[in-house]
Amino acid sequence: xxxxxxxxxxxxxxxxxxxxxxxxxxxxxxxxxxxxxxxxxxxxxxxxxxxxxxxxxxxxxxxxxxxxxxxxxxxxxxxxxxxxxxxxxxxxxxxxxxxxxxxxxxxxxxxxxxxxxxxxxxxxxxxxxxxxxxxxxxxxxxxxxxxxxxxxxxxxxxxxxxxxxxxxxxxxxxxxxxxxxxxxxxxxxxxxxxxxxxxxxxxxxxxxxxxxxxxxxxxxxxxxxxxxxxxxxxxxxxxxxxxxxxxxxxxxxxxxxxxxxxxxxxxxxxxxxxxxxxxxxxxxxxxxxxxxxxxxxxxxxxxxxxxxxxxxxxxxxxxxxxxxxxxxxxxxxxxxxxxxxxxxxxxxxxxxxxxxxxxxxxxxxxxxxxxxxxxxxxxxxxxxxxxx
Numbered sequence: 030x031x032x033x034x035x036x037x038x039x040x041x042x043x044x045x046x047x048x049x050x051x052x053x054x055x056x057x058x059x060x061x062x063x064x065x066x067x068x069x070x071x072x073x074x075x076x077x078x079x080x081x082x083x084x085x086x087x088x089x090x091x092x093x094x095x096x097x098x099x100x101x102x103x104x105x106x107x108x109x110x111x112x113x114x115x116x117x118x119x120x121x122x123x124x125x126x127x128x129x130x131x132x133x134x135x136x137x138x139x140x141x142x143x144x145x146x147x148x149x150x151x152x153x154x155x156x157x158x159x160x161x162x163x164x165x166x167x168x169x170x171x172x173x174x175x176x177x178x179x180x181x182x183x184x185x186x187x188x189x190x191x192x193x194x195x196x197x198x199x200x201x202x203x204x205x206x207x208x209x210x211x212x213x214x215x216x217x218x219x220x221x222x223x224x225x226x227x228x229x230x231x232x233x234x235x236x237x238x239x240x241x242x243x244x245x246x247x248x249x250x251x252x253x254x255x256x257x258x259x260x261x262x263x264x265x266x267x268x269x270x271x272x273x274x275x276x277x278x279x280x281x282x283x284x285x286x287x288x289x290x291x292x293x294x295x296x297x298x299x300x301x302x303x304x305x306x307x308x309x310x311x312x313x314x315x316x317x318x319x320x321x322x323x324x325x326x327x328x329x330x331x332x333x334x335x336x337x338x339x340x341x342x343x344x345x346x347x348x349x350x351x352x353x354x355x356x357x358x359x360x361x362x363x364x365x366x367x368x369x370x371x372x373x374x375x376x377x378x379x380x381x382x383x384x385x386x387x388x389x390x391x392x393x394x395x396x397x398x399x400x401x402x403x404x405x406x407x408x409x410x411x412x413x414x415x416x417x
Contacts, residue, residue, distance in 0.1 A: 032081060032106075034223055041224035044106030045083055046217025047117055048165025049075060051190050053085045054101045054119035056172035059188070061090065061097035062121045063180040073101070075172070077220025078164060088116060096122040108224040111201045112213060115194045121173070124185030134177040135185035136170055143195025144215060149208025151243025152236060160204075160214035161190060168220065190215055203233060207240055231281050237273045238285055247292040248385075248410045251275050251282050253313070257297040260391050270415070272297070280311025283379045283386075293385035295407040296376065300368075300390045300398055301348040307372040311379065325351045325364070328371070332363035349394045365390075365399045373401035385410070 032043040053073040061067070072084040090099040098120035105113035124135060140146070140159025147154045153162045161169070173188055192198075195212035199205070204214060218232075241249060250272040252258050258272040275282035279296070286294050296303070301321060302313040308324045310317065325348065326339040334342075338358040345351040355361035369390070376386050387404030391397050 032221065041107040043224065044104040044108060044110070044113070044222035045077070045085070046165070046220055046222055047103055047112055047192075047213070047215045048162065048168055048217030049077060049083060049220040050085070050101040050103050050117035051119060051161070051165055051215050052168035052172045052220075053083065054087070054099050054117055055121065055169045055188055055190075056176060057087050057090075058097045058099050058119045058121040059173045059176040059186065060180075061092055061099070062095070062123060062186070063176065063182055065180075075220075078168070079219045079221060081221055083220075089118075096120060105222050106224055108222050110222060111198055115192060115198065117215075118191045118193070119169075120189045120191070122187045122189075124187055134174065134183050136173050136177075137185070137187045138166060138169060139187070139189055140212070140215070141189045141191035143192030143198075143212040144190050145195070145199060145204055145209035145212040147208060148210050149240050149243065151239035151241070152208060159190070160209045160212070162214060162216050162218075164218045164220075165215045168217075203237070207236055227278075230276060231278055234273060234275050234278060234282055235285050238282075238289060238291075241271060241273065242289055242291070246271075246414060248407065248414050249273055249286055249291050249294045250297060250411065251279075251286070251294055252297045253277065253279070253299070253302050256299060256393065257391075260397075261297045261389070264389070264391075264397060270411070277302075277312050277314040279306055279313060280379060283311070283376065287380045287383050291384055293407050293410055294380070294387075295404060295411060296386070296388040298388070298390060299348075300352075300392050303372060303388060303390045304348060304368060306375055306388075307368050309375050321348055322351060324368075325355075328367040329355060329358075329360055329364045331367050332360045334358055334360045334364070349392055352392060352395055352398075369399050369401050373403075376401075 033040050053075045057073050075083045085101050088100040088102055100116040100118040103112050103115050145160040147156050147158050147160055150156055154160055192213055199213050250270055252272050254274055262270055304321050304324050305313045322343050322345055326342045330339050341354050342351050355364050372388055380386055385403055387401045387407045389400040389404050
């Protein structure tokens with residue numbers, strides 16, 4: 030695919046989604062089962078929901094009595110996508126004559142081997158259905174319907190999507206945590222994969238929050254990553270906490286928690302990330318800047334640290350180093366209290382005071398460092414929720 034985006038001064042090639050692969054394969058297999066013949070190198074033309082024209086190649090065409098199948102190879106472009114290079118198969122079969130004919134063809138879409146099944150509420154597909162998300166589902170059905178119209182076919186067709194490598198690949202995704210078992214999801218909202226898409230990560234965070242909401246959770250734990258979840262389990266002594274991992278997207282996670290009307294959120298994170306949040310930085314990725322030591326220095330000064338201490342803080346490389354400087358100066362407790370007060374203000378402002386919210390900060394070397402005013406209340410609420 031020759032479609033590019035510019036990111037961080039790099040020209041990166043886009044790819045196409047598993048949904049686009051499935052839609053293209055469904056188009057070709059439908060035409061084959063209705064009598065069309067194609068040479069192996071004849072391109073499948075598909076327009077994505079964004080209007081991008083794709084010309085995809087059919088792989089492994091087969092046909093038999095009343096059925097035809099083929100595959101399209103997934104191309105993730107320059108995105109580090111675990112599904113890159115896998116084959117998305119579609120088998121289209123004529124539904125037996127017992128099925129009633131109508132003015133429009135009856136099209137039944139389902140997933141086969143390697144396509145996951147939804148087991149939890151809150152996802153884009155109902156429980157029990159194949160994990161073929163709404164946009165790809167619509168793309169597939171549109172392609173099959175268009176082929177039926179071209180051939181004046183009003184009978185029934187069964188369309189089955191399968192991914193031979195899907196079950197194995199799913200082990201390297203969040204599918205099991207989200208409640209999609211047995212394979213990958215057929216995904217895509219635009220039909221195109223943009224390299225290193227932040228939106229894809231944000232969408233995953235939202236899906237996890239939807240699942241927690243559908244499970245009846247009123248209070249959430251949000252943490253940037255595994256360290257936060259591990260720390261919270263040991264600190265709260267709750268055997269299982271289904272924390273939502275938000276990576277660097279703390280602001281987006283809080284926005285969605287507010288929109289989804291959760292009652293409360295407890296943030297748990299390393300001071301290296303949350304000190305940025307205390308300054309109102311809601312995306313903590315280093316590409317947006319650092320400023321950790323500057324923020325630490327300001328709060329140390331507010332806590333009464335001498336100029337020499339602030340200067341020493343400015344030379345620290347990590348927040349762990351900075352805490353040792355605070356300890357030597359005897360101002361750790363006061364400085365952390367100042368940081369937590371500001372952190373409390375920032376997170377409450379972000380959710381417009383519409384939900385209970387608190388935060389716990391820790392470091393890998395020093396462990397628990399402190400928490401905001403409402404964190405103890407939220408810990409109790411989480412314990413109550415876990416006991417239900």
